[in-house]
Amino acid sequence: GDSVTQMEGPVTLSEEAFLTINCTYTATGYPSLFWYVQYPGEGLQLLLKATKADDKGSNKGFEATYRKETTSFHLEKGSVQVSDSAVYFCALGSSGDKLTFGTGTRLAVRP
Amino acid sequence: NAGVTQTPKFQVLKTGQSMTLQCAQDMNHEYMSWYRQDPGMGLRLIHYSVGAGITDQGEVPNGYNVSRSTTEDFPLRLLSAAPSQTSVYFCASSQGETKNIQYFGAGTRLSVL
Numbered sequence: 001g002d003s004v005t006q007m008e009g010p011v012t013l014s015e016e017a018f019l020t021i022n023c024t025y026t027a028t029g030y031p032s033l034f035w036y037v038q039y040p041g042e043g044l045q046l047l048l049k050a051t052k053a054d055d056k057g058s059n060k061g062f063e064a065t066y067r068k069e070t071t072s073f074h075l076e077k078g079s080v081q082v083s084d085s086a087v088y089f090c091a092l093g094s095s096g097d098k099l100t101f102g103t104g105t106r107l108a109v110r111p
Numbered sequence: 112n113a114g115v116t117q118t119p120k121f122q123v124l125k126t127g128q129s130m131t132l133q134c135a136q137d138m139n140h141e142y143m144s145w146y147r148q149d150p151g152m153g154l155r156l157i158h159y160s161v162g163a164g165i166t167d168q169g170e171v172p173n174g175y176n177v178s179r180s181t182t183e184d185f186p187l188r189l190l191s192a193a194p195s196q197t198s199v200y201f202c203a204s205s206q207g208e209t210k211n212i213q214y215f216g217a218g219t220r221l222s223v224l
Contacts, residue, residue: 004153032211043115043201043215044154089153093211098144098169103153 002027006090006102013080014110021075021105023064023090033057033066033073034091034099044089047075082109113137117202117216124192124223132187132219134202142205143185144169144213145177147198154201160185192223 007022025033032051036044048057053068062077073090090102118133136143144159156169160179174196176188185204189196199220203213 034211041217043203043217044213045215046212049212091211098156098159099211099213101153101155103151 002031002092002094002100004090004092004100004102006088006105009087009104009106010108011105012108012110015082016079017109019075019077019080019084019107021088021090021107023073023075023102025071025073025090025092027071027092027094029094032093033064034093035062035064035073035075036089036091036101038087038089038104040086047088080107080109082111085109115202115204115214115216117200117219119219120217121220122222124189124221126193126223128192130189130192132189132200132202132221134185134187134216135183136185136202136204136214137183138204138206138214139182140204140206140214141182142213143179144203145175145185145187146201146203147171147196148201148218149198157187157200189221194223197221197223 003026005024034049035047037047038044048059050057050066056065064073064075087104087106089104092100115136141162145157146154155171158177160166166177199218201218202216205213
């Protein structure tokens with residue numbers, strides 16, 4: 001079945017550092033890929049998405065590229081801020097009605 | 112817009128008690144779902160609905176019931192609470208071809224003693 005594997009957290013960075021959160025997936029067919037973010041005390045919200053190979057999703061300075069050859073969708077940001085502290089979830093959407101989520105990676109950014 | 116509203120935000124139950132977690136959305140979305148979030152396990156799908164009167168089981172449905180009598184509401188019922196159901200519960204909704212772009216409520220934190 002479909003599955004998503006994310007790097008273990010927590011990830012602790014200083015402000016303005018470069019961020020990478022790794023995500024790889026296993027799926028049949030041609031899934032869409034997503035990054036969702038959960039800020040403290042809130043529900044998840046969509047951060048960015050990519051629907052086909054080589055697509056790049058971007059939002060709020062975050063980027064991720066759909067790499068079919070490596071089955072990856074790594075999240076990157078060039079300069080993190082304290083306000084980026086949150087839990088980040090990689091997710092896969094296949095032809096059915098369901099999303100498959102990774103386990104989440106907690107990011108803490110120090111001033 | 113209120114979006115997806117979940118009540119209550121917090122709840123403590125004793126083993127064997129029953130309760131209903133409420134979820135309402137005002138976006139006229141067809142698709143609604145319930146997840147539970149546990150440490151180290153991400154989000155797991157409990158039940159989902161593709162429209163009023165239609166529900167189906169997700170990955171972890173045991174111990175939970177749902178119904179969808181209206182487009183707006185999708186309550187989750189715990190019939191006889193167990194400590195293993197201690198978790199944070201999220202309701203989500205989405206629409207049509209963008210059903211994988213889900214809108215989440217703020218969650219209900221449930222403790223079963």
